[in-house]
Amino acid sequence: MAAMATTPQDHLLSSLRNTSLTSPPPILSHPTSHFTVRRTPTKGYAIFAHRPIKAGTRILSEPPLLVIPNTEYLAEDVDKEFAKLSDTDRRKVWSLASAHGQDEGKWPKGRAHPSCGARQKKRTTPASPSIQPSYPSSKLMPCKSPLTTSTPPTTSFPASTNGGGAGVFEIASRFNHSCVPNAHFSWNERLGGGEGRMTVYVVKDVEEGEEITLSYCDPYYDPALRRWELQHYGFMCDCAACGDSGVEGSFAAGSLERRARLKEIEEDVLSREGGLVSEEKNGDGFEVRVVERKIRLEGLLETVRLSREEGLVNPGLAETFMAIAQVCHDVGDIKTAVRAAKNGVHVDTLCMGDEHPITVAHRAVVQKLHEQMLEMERRRELEK
Numbered sequence: 001m002a003a004m005a006t007t008p009q010d011h012l013l014s015s016l017r018n019t020s021l022t023s024p025p026p027i028l029s030h031p032t033s034h035f036t037v038r039r040t041p042t043k044g045y046a047i048f049a050h051r052p053i054k055a056g057t058r059i060l061s062e063p064p065l066l067v068i069p070n071t072e073y074l075a076e077d078v079d080k081e082f083a084k085l086s087d088t089d090r091r092k093v094w095s096l097a098s099a100h101g102q103d104e105g106k107w108p109k110g111r112a113h114p115s116c117g118a119r120q121k122k123r124t125t126p127a128s129p130s131i132q133p134s135y136p137s138s139k140l141m142p143c144k145s146p147l148t149t150s151t152p153p154t155t156s157f158p159a160s161t162n163g164g165g166a167g168v169f170e171i172a173s174r175f176n177h178s179c180v181p182n183a184h185f186s187w188n189e190r191l192g193g194g195e196g197r198m199t200v201y202v203v204k205d206v207e208e209g210e211e212i213t214l215s216y217c218d219p220y221y222d223p224a225l226r227r228w229e230l231q232h233y234g235f236m237c238d239c240a241a242c243g244d245s246g247v248e249g250s251f252a253a254g255s256l257e258r259r260a261r262l263k264e265i266e267e268d269v270l271s272r273e274g275g276l277v278s279e280e281k282n283g284d285g286f287e288v289r290v291v292e293r294k295i296r297l298e299g300l301l302e303t304v305r306l307s308r309e310e311g312l313v314n315p316g317l318a319e320t321f322m323a324i325a326q327v328c329h330d331v332g333d334i335k336t337a338v339r340a341a342k343n344g345v346h347v348d349t350l351c352m353g354d355e356h357p358i359t360v361a362h363r364a365v366v367q368k369l370h371e372q373m374l375e376m377e378r379r380r381e382l383e384k
């Protein structure tokens, strides 16, 4: 096998292999109220619903077996945390390692796809393992360190909470990937008495016997880039979006176009945020800003439509609704802003629950907008 760079993931695996606990415990079949973990012929273990599950149901809230609290952690940080574990937890972590024989030689380690922008490059480079979810061996999942505190929302339209650090989760790491997932995972630092929990919410109604899947990569990547990223995990995705896009009328063909357009909107329209919320209201500058707002709003609305057609329900969609609320607010249409922000909170709740810090922050925005709307109505009444 070709020599490969040593990453913290490799290191964890090697420290797991070198542990004196040579016999791993049997893989658990976790009977929970919603799902079981079962072996599949081609994907290793997988999670299946054993009853119908409604969208917005939290099906997992799990403490980590091991947490690496640093954002940019090194191999020795992994070793240090592993050394602290009890024998039982070491066995559990060990039992998760390399359970399904991927060919590590095929992982595109240390190289980024030529089409990757700077941000994506960071994700696909082992130098930033905490945000590179390429952990086929060790199954490190990005999570926010329980040692860092979240920044309270200071603006009226807060951005997502940033993740930092990584963890290993006994059950959460058994979910397989789909580019059109029916569930979403997120770290919620408020759960577990402030210790934090990895949560999984079902974002669409799921039928009994259906596999429950998460997305391991940016859903807006095109198929080639998704394939590249998923190579790190040693598999080719066979979900509906990754099917043969050459077949006219197929979901894959439509998906290719939708995701390309979503990316185009993000790059050409939504990233041009600067100046859109400016308070300047005189001369030509104002004209330009109004036009830009209109283009931005159209882009945001198209993003919602395409995401729905694509079946993507994720925090990105919630952020899109919040951005629509922002634009409506800026042009004085507070009523529509309230409606848009409520949609955002609805999507947040489906994905992360109603007590997740992001959901809480977005709910505060709805409240604020609602108060503004009432105030405007009251003034209008007085003016009559």
Ligand SMILES: C[S@@+](CC[C@H](N)C(=O)[O-])C[C@H]1O[C@@H](n2cnc3c(N)ncnc32)[C@H](O)[C@@H]1O
Pocket: 042, 043, 044, 045, 046, 099, 100, 102, 136, 139, 173, 174, 175, 176, 177, 178, 233, 234, 235, 236, 237, 238
């Ligand atoms: C986080 S683990 C998921 C659980 C895993 N199947 C197991 O047995 O523990 C990630 C690994 O699962 C497999 N996997 C996940 N999604 C897959 C998919 N859509 N098709 C094939 N294999 C998949 C790959 O081997 C991948 O490296």
